[in-house]
Amino acid sequence: MVARVRSVLVGRVQALGPTVSGIAKRPVSGPRRVEALGLAGDAQADLRVHGGPDKAVLCYAWSHYEPWRDVFPDQPLLEAPGAFGENLSIDGLDEHAVCIGDRWRIGSALFSVTQGRQPCFKLNLRFGVPDMAARVQASGRAGWYLRVLEPGWIEAGDACELIDRPHPTHSVASVLALIRDRETRPDRLEPVLALPLPASWRRLFERRLQTGQAEDWRRRLEGA
Numbered sequence: 001m002v003a004r005v006r007s008v009l010v011g012r013v014q015a016l017g018p019t020v021s022g023i024a025k026r027p028v029s030g031p032r033r034v035e036a037l038g039l040a041g042d043a044q045a046d047l048r049v050h051g052g053p054d055k056a057v058l059c060y061a062w063s064h065y066e067p068w069r070d071v072f073p074d075q076p077l078l079e080a081p082g083a084f085g086e087n088l089s090i091d092g093l094d095e096h097a098v099c100i101g102d103r104w105r106i107g108s109a110l111f112s113v114t115q116g117r118q119p120c121f122k123l124n125l126r127f128g129v130p131d132m133a134a135r136v137q138a139s140g141r142a143g144w145y146l147r148v149l150e151p152g153w154i155e156a157g158d159a160c161e162l163i164d165r166p167h168p169t170h171s172v173a174s175v176l177a178l179i180r181d182r183e184t185r186p187d188r189l190e191p192v193l194a195l196p197l198p199a200s201w202r203r204l205f206e207r208r209l210q211t212g213q214a215e216d217w218r219r220r221l222e223g224a
Contacts, residue, residue, distance in 0.1 A: 003092030003160040005106060006062050007081040008032050010042035017125040019223075020045045023085035024126070031153040034109050038148075039087055054114045054198035057146040060086035061094035064141040071135075077127065084123070084136070086143060093160060095173035098144055100195045103163040109152030110163070114198050116176040117143040121223035133221045137180055144172045167195055179204070182214035 009025035010032070016023065022044045033040040036053055044051035062081060069078045081089030088106070095116060098104075102113040119133040119142055129135070136142055175192060183189065189209045193202065208214060 001092045003090060003097075005154060005156055005158045005160065006089040006091045007156050008039065008154055009082045009087055009089065010039050011082075011085070012041075013043050013045045016122060019122070019125070021085075021122045021125075022050070023122050025082040025085055025087065027081065027156070029156075031107070031155045033151070034107075034148055034154055035151045036148050039154075042087060049120070053147055054200075055145045056148050057087045057111065058085060058117060058143055059088045059090050059093075059098075059146060060084050060143040061141070062089050062091050063094060067139075067141070072127070072129070075127065083126075084143060085126075088146075088154075090160065095140060095142065095144060095176060096171050098172050099165055099167050100170045100172065100175060100197070101167045102165050103149065104146070105161040105163050107152055107154035107158040108150075109148060109154055110150035111146040112149055113172065114145045114147045115201050116172040116179075117145065118179065118220065120220050124221075124223070131221075137176075137217075137221070140173055140176055140180070142176055170195055175201075184208045184212050184214060 007027040009027050011022045011025040013020050013022045014024060034057065036056065038051065038056040065078050072078060077083035098113050100113055104111050119136040121133055123132040123136060124130055178188060178192065186209060189205050192205050204215060
C-alpha cells in the first residue's frame with residue numbers, strides 16, 4: 001500500500017473551554033501551500049510549545065481512529081479526520097513506520113521527521129474526557145511532527161515518498177515509548193541523544209540522563 005494524504009487540515013485559534021487553541025482543524029480542498037512554519041491558513045495559540053519550524057506540520061494516522069472509536073463509540077469527533085488537531089491525516093503510515101530524521105516527499109514539498117507528539121491537556125477539553133491526553137500518551141497513538149525542508153504544495157491524495165532514512169532503528173514509536181515508560185537507563189538514552197533531536201527533546205533526555213529521573217507530566221497532561 002502506498003502511503004497517501006487522506007486530508008489536509010488547517011484551523012484558526014478559537015476558544016476552547018477556559019483557554020484558546022488552534023486544535024480544531026478542518027479539511028481544505030485543492031492544493032495548499034506549506035512554508036517553513038506550516039500550512040497557509042493554519043495557526044497555533046501557544047507558540048511556546050506548539051508550532052515553530054520543528055513542529056510545522058502535525059501528522060496523524062487515519063488507522064488510529066478505529067481503535068479510538070472502539071473506546072468512544074458515540075464521539076462525533078471521530079467520524080472524520082481532525083479530531084486530534086492534525087494537519088495531515090495519513091493513510092498507510094503510523095508511528096512505527098516513520099523514524100526520527102526521515103525525509104519524506106509529499107506533493108512538491110520535502111519534509112523531515114523531527115519528533116513525536118507529546119499530548120497536552122487541550123485534548124481533554126476537545127474530547128470532554130478528563131484523561132484524554134494521558135490515554136493518547138499511553139496508547140502510543142500520538143502523531144508525529146514534520147519540519148519543512150523545501151516549501152511547496154500539498155493536497156489530499158498526494159503520495160508520501162520516503163527519500164532517506166538515516167536512523168532506521170529509531171522509529172517515532174520507539175522514542176515515544178521511552179518517554180512514556182519513564183526510561184532513564186544510560187544505555188537506552190545515550191543512543192537517542194545521538195539523533196538529530198529538536199531542542200526540547202534534547203533537553204528532556206539530557207535531564208533524564210543527568211538526574212536519573214523522569215520529568216513531571218501533570219501540568220502538560222492536566223493543565224494548570
